[in-house]
Amino acid sequence: MSTRREFLKTVVGGGIALSAVKLPWLAGCSHGGTTERQPLVIPDEFAGGMLVASVLSATSSGLGTQPWTLGGRTPAPTIRVRKADMFSTQLVNNLAEPTNIHWHGVLVPADMDGHPKEPVAAGGSRMFSYQVQNRAGTYWYHPHPHQATGKQVYLGMAGFFIVNDSEEQALGLPAGAFDVPLLIQDRRLASGSPGYAFQPMDIPNGYLGDTITVNGVPNAYFEVATGLYRFRLLNGANARIFRLQFADGRPLVVIATDGGLLEAPVTTDSLWLGPGERAEILVDFSKDPIGSSLLLHSIEFGMGGPTGGGGHAGHGGSTSTVPPQGADVDIIRFDVKRAAASGGSIPTKLATLEKLDPGTASKTRTFELAMRQGVTTGLHTINNLLFDLARMDEQLAAQAIEIWEFKSLDDGNIHPMHVHGMQFQVISRSSGPLNANDMGWKDTVLVFPMETVRVVARVSSYPGMYLLHCHTLEHEDDGMMINLQVT
Template identity: 35%
Template sequence: MKRRRFLVLAAVSGLAAACGADPVEGPAFATKLRIPPLLEPKVDADGAKRFELLLQADGRSQFLPGKTTATWGINGAYLGPTVRATRGDRIRMAVTNRLAEATTLHWHGMRLPAKMDGGPHQMIGPGATWTPEWTLDQPAATSWFHPHLHEKTAMHVYRGLAGMFIIDAPGGPKLPHTYGVDDIPLIVQDKRFNSDGSLNDGRVDSGTFGFLGDRILVNGTLDPSLEVGAELVRFRLLNASNARVYRIGFADNRAFHVVGTDGGPLERPVETGRVKLSPGERAEIVVRFAAGEQVVMNSVGENPQEANAIEQDDFDLLRITAARQLTASPALPERLGGAAAAPPPAGARTRRFVLTGSEINDKDMDMTRIDEVVPAGAHEIWEIENTTYAHNFHIHEVAFRILDVNGAPPPAYQRGPKDTVFVPKLAKVRLAVQFGHFTDPVSPYMYHCHILRHEDKGMMGQFVLVEPGTEEQTPRTIMAPGHHH
C-alpha cells in the first residue's frame, strides 16, 4: 500500500469512527460484479422503440455484508437498466416519477431537440409520466441518463438515479460487443456508509466540491470481482460520481487501447496506461487478457502538491480474473470509423466563459435568462478560463473537440468527440464546438460544471439554437417552468 494511500485511509478511518461510519479496509473483492440488465423495448405500431423507466425511492440494497441500505433506483433498487438502441431507431421514452418530489431525466450525450433533453425545464411531477421521443442520429457511443433538476441534482444522483445508454451504429468496426460478456459497462461512483449501512449523504450539498466518498461502487457493487472469458474485452467506463476524478488503469501498469470518447469512436485505437475521467465523462477501452491471469483495475491520484482534493486519492476498483481457457478475439481494427477532427472555419465566432467558485461569467444560473443565442449548425470556438479550483464543463446537445489545455494539445486518447471536459485549477481550455440543427428559440439547452455541487449552486448557463440570421431577434428571457427557483 502506498504511503499516501495509507495516510488517506488512516485519516478517513479516524474521521469515519468519529462520525459513526464504518472504517475503511482494503477491498476483498468478495462480490461478483453486477451487470445492469438490458432494458427490452416495446415496439409501437409506428415502429418506435418504447422504453419504460420507473423512478422510485423505495429501494433496499445490500452493499455491506449483512446490512441493508435505503436507495433510489430506476426499474429497480439502485441505478437503472442499460438502454441500448441503434442509430436510425425512433426512440420513445415513458419516464414515470414515483418519487415524492419532482425530478427530471436528462439524456447526457444525446443529440436531440431541447424539449426532449430532460434538463431543468422538463420537470416530471410526482406520479406523472414524461414521454419524450426522437430519432437516434449520431455515432455509436456510450451515453447515460440522470436527473437534472435545478438545485437538487447532486442528491438525486447520489441516491441512485442513473443508468447507461449505449448507441450502436450499423456497419461499425468489429469490436467486442456481446453485452455483459466481452462488452462490459462500468459505472463508477464513490460513496460513504454509516455504521448501520445507510448512505452517508453529509456534504452532498455543502463544502467546496460537495460529496467525496471513501468507498467505490462499480455498477452498484462494492469491492467487485469479474471473470472474463475472451482475449479482448471492451469496458465502457462512466464516471457517475458527484465530484471525484479518476485516473483509471491497472495495478500492473499494463497498456490498453482507448477506442471511444464521450461522443463516439476515435479514428484509430490509442494505446495508453491511464484515462482520466471527471464527472460525466466516458471512455471505451479494450484490454487484452492472458488465460488464468488476475489483475486489479484501479485509479491512481495526482500529485497532491499540484491537484485538488477531488483528484488526489488512490482506489482499487475491480478485480478481473481471466478464465483458464479464453475465447479467441478478432484483432483490434486499425480504423474505428471515427471522423477526423474538422478545424473551425476561418472567422469562427469565439465565446469566452470565465469560471469562478460557482459562477460563469459572474452570473448564477437564472431559469428565465438566455445567456447565449447560437445559430443552428454553427462551428464555434469556446474558451473556458478557470480562475479558481478544479471544475469541468459539459455542453448539452453538442460534440466538441479539445483544441488545447493551457496552450498544449490534449492527450491522444482525448482527441475524439466529447461533451464534457475537465478544467484544472487556473487553466484555460479551448474547444471546437459543433452545434446541431434542432432550432427552438424558447427551449434552452444547458452548459455547466458537472461537479454536481457546483451545478446545484448555480454554475450553469443556457443557450438556444435558432435559425441562422435570427439571432438578434431572439428574446433573451423565457418563462420558467411551473415552479420558482
C-alpha cells in the same frame, strides 16, 4: 488559494449547517467499511416503454439499503439502440419530489433534453420520444432537477445509453459477454452517513465518497476469460475525478471517448476520466495465466494540470474517512478464470471521424469559471453568473461552428464542463498537450485550475434552450450553469 480559504473560514467560523437528506442509502450497509471483494453486476437492458422513478425497499438492493432508481434497478437499466431508431419511454415519477431525465451526450430536441425548467412533478409522468441521431458510442441518462441533480444521481438514478451503428458493427469488436459497461462512482460507506448527507464543506470540492462502486457494487471484481474485452467506462460520480491505470503497468488502449469511436486506437499509460466523461478501452487477457488478476486503479494526482504526475492530492470531503480528490483508489479487479473460445484482435483502424475546422468558426465565446469569495451559497459561477432558470445567457445559431474557451480562474478545483444537446472537439490546453480522453467528439471536458481549454463546437440543429454547466454536481446545483438559446 485565497478563494477556498475564504470560503472555509466563512462556513466553519459561522457554524453553518445544512440539513442532511434523511434517506438510508448508506446506513446499515452490510459492506460499509469493508474491503471484501464483491462480484460485479451487469445492468439489465431496457428497450423502451415505462421507466419508473421510485425508492426501492431495503431487501431489493444489493447494498441492503434503499436507493432511488429508474426502472426498478440500481444502476438503472442499460438502454441499447441503433442510430436512426425511434426511442420512446414514459417516465413515471413515484418519488415524493420532482425529477426528470437528461439524455447525457444524446443529440435530442430541446424539449426532450430534460432541462430543469421542465420537471416531472411527484406522481406525474412525461413521455420522451425522439429519433437517435448519434453515431455508435457510450452515452448515459440521469435526472436533472433544479438544485437536486447531485442528490438524485448519488442515490442511484443513472444508467447507460448505448448506440450501435453499421460502421461499428463491421469492425467485429468484442460483443455480448465481452462488451461490459462499467459505471464508476464513489459512496460514503465507511462513515455510515445516512443517504446524501450534504454539508457546506462539500460545496467547494463536491460530494466525495470513501468507497468505489462499479455498477453499484462496492469493491467489485469481474471474472474474465483469456480473450479480448471491450470495457465501457463511465464516470458517474458526483465529483471524483479518476486517472485510471493498470497496476501491472500495461497500457490502456482507448477506442472511443464521449461521442463515439476514434479514427484509430490510442495507447496511453493513464486515462483521465472526469464526472460525466466516458471512454471505451480494449483489454486483451489472452496472455494472462488462468488464476491471475489485474487491478484497475486511479493513481494519485495533483491539482496543477493534466500532464503532471503524482504530487499532492486535493481536498477531501466533510468526513475523515473520505480520501481527498486525487487520492490513489482501487476501481475494480479482473480475475482470469477460464479460457476463451477465441482471442480476438485489436483493429488498427476504427471509424471515419469528421474533423471540425476551427478556421470556419463564426464566433469565439469565453466562459470564465470562478469561485466567489465570502459566500456559502452561489459559490461557483460562469462569467460571474449564477444559474437562473428563466434567464437566457448565450444565443447560438443552429448548426453554427464556434470556438469556446473555458478559462479557469479557480486555483483549487478541476471543472468537468458539459454541454447539452451538442458536441465539440478539443483544440488545445494552455497547460500542455491534449490527453487521450480529449480525442474525438466530446460533450464533457476537464478544465484544470487556472487553465484555458479551447474547443470547436457544432451548435445543435434543434432550436430551444440547452445548458452548459460544470458536471461536478454540487457545483452545478450551486449555480455553475448557464442557459444556451439555440435559434
